[in-house]
Amino acid sequence: MSELRWDQLRREWVVTATHRMDRTFLPPRDYCPLCPTAPGGFETEIERTDFEIAVFENRFPSFHLDPPEPAIKGTPLFPVSAASGVCEVVVYTPQHNGCLADLSLAQMRLLVRVWRDRYNELSARPEIKYVFIFENRGSEVGVTLHHPHGQIYAFTYLPPVPGRELQAAAAYREENKEGCLFCSVVIGEQQDKRRVVLRNDSFIAFVPFAARYPYEVHLYSLEHRPSLADLNDREMDDLAAILQSLVRCYDNLFGKPFPYIMVVHQEPAKERNGLGHLHFEFYPPLRDSAKLKYLAGCEQGAGTFINDSLPEEKAAELRKAAKVV
Amino acid sequence: LPQEQTIKKEITEKKDGRYLIFYSWAEEEFHGEKESGSEPCQS
Numbered sequence: 001m002s003e004l005r006w007d008q009l010r011r012e013w014v015v016t017a018t019h020r021m022d023r024t025f026l027p028p029r030d031y032c033p034l035c036p037t038a039p040g041g042f043e044t045e046i047e048r049t050d051f052e053i054a055v056f057e058n059r060f061p062s063f064h065l066d067p068p069e070p071a072i073k074g075t076p077l078f079p080v081s082a083a084s085g086v087c088e089v090v091v092y093t094p095q096h097n098g099c100l101a102d103l104s105l106a107q108m109r110l111l112v113r114v115w116r117d118r119y120n121e122l123s124a125r126p127e128i129k130y131v132f133i134f135e136n137r138g139s140e141v142g143v144t145l146h147h148p149h150g151q152i153y154a155f156t157y158l159p160p161v162p163g164r165e166l167q168a169a170a171a172y173r174e175e176n177k178e179g180c181l182f183c184s185v186v187i188g189e190q191q192d193k194r195r196v197v198l199r200n201d202s203f204i205a206f207v208p209f210a211a212r213y214p215y216e217v218h219l220y221s222l223e224h225r226p227s228l229a230d231l232n233d234r235e236m237d238d239l240a241a242i243l244q245s246l247v248r249c250y251d252n253l254f255g256k257p258f259p260y261i262m263v264v265h266q267e268p269a270k271e272r273n274g275l276g277h278l279h280f281e282f283y284p285p286l287r288d289s290a291k292l293k294y295l296a297g298c299e300q301g302a303g304t305f306i307n308d309s310l311p312e313e314k315a316a317e318l319r320k321a322a323k324v325v
Numbered sequence: 326l327p328q329e330q331t332i333k334k335e336i337t338e339k340k341d342g343r344y345l346i347f348y349s350w351a352e353e354e355f356h357g358e359k360e361s362g363s364e365p366c367q368s
Contacts, residue, residue: 045339045345046345047339048347051347051349052347052348052349052350053347053348053349054345054346054347054348055345055346055348056339056343056344056345056346057343057344057345059343106350110332110348110349110350113332113348114332114348117332117334117348
């Protein structure tokens with residue numbers, strides 16, 4: 001069963017997807033569904049002995065190309081909608097062991113182009129309003145398969161977090177005669193310098209001024225690029241390079257695999273008005289090498305994050321870790 | 326700008342009807358490794 005239920009109080013959709021309770025959970029190495037199928041071996045999702053990057057429809061999707069009827073009938077007070085959309089899995093490499101940081105630069109460059117192709121293709125579907133690329137890394141953030149992979153959700157509506165950013169950008173544009181809020185943030189961080197972690201010719205990575213997680217990092221295109229579709233070849237290569245440097249810096253920080261949630265925010269599929277600005281956001285759950293930042297009462301119930309650290313100090317730690325990668 | 330770098334895309338269908346797409350570089354020359362293109366900020 002899968003459906004959308006509208007939360008009238010928060011004014012946002014919640015997905016019920018009961019079939020996901022049965023999804024593959026931390027399988028043994030020989031039964032990894034994301035590995036290439038070995039001759040005579042367990043039949044995986046990828047029936048080839050080798051590949052570079054593979055993308056397929058999730059076997060346990062939250063959204064469906066052909067959605068089932070909702071389990072319950074909606075009312076004006078309790079609206080219900082079919083869970084339409086697309087859920088894809090992006091397998092970064094045929095190698096079972098490893099992570100994004102282990103990809104070669106050539107493989108990372110290919111991955112950026114795969115993301116761009118998926119953004120273009122899924123955005124072109126008439127029902128799709130927003131293409132959301134993300135990766136969950138580490139059991140600390142609920143990963144159920146350790147094989148290096150990410151996911152893409154193609155929404156039939158604009159989800160609330162990028163929606164709020166775009167609303168803020170629209171208000172800023174209104175108040176500042178065509179200015180871009182995201183570009184202003186990028187310029188402000190470059191001028192301030194204290195929170196900047198990495199940069200190259202096309203991208204900059206910084207701990208945001210109001211970071212909610214101690215090691216949160218945002219990665220922006222320096223020029224105004226609304227989406228992956230707007231990058232040229234050089235910029236895609238620069239994105240691959242800085243992403244590789246950032247995830248390697250994270251792993252270097254504590255000398256062990258560093259868990260994170262990585263999300264990509266960009267222009268919605270159908271509203272190509274230049275309001276969006278391509279950026280990646282990393283939300284790492286660690287607040288030091290052994291302690292987790294939990295989303296507790298104030299974060300969950302009041303919507304206010306409490307960060308136990310200063311973004312300027314955490315940026316300095318990350319710069320140090322980046323220098324010795 | 327460098328020469329356009331193109332990718333190969335092969336769309337297949339799994340037994341249960343789901344699509345499975347394979348991506349790879351179209352040109353061997355783009356497989357070359359480079360150490361890093363990013364520098365830590367000096368601030």
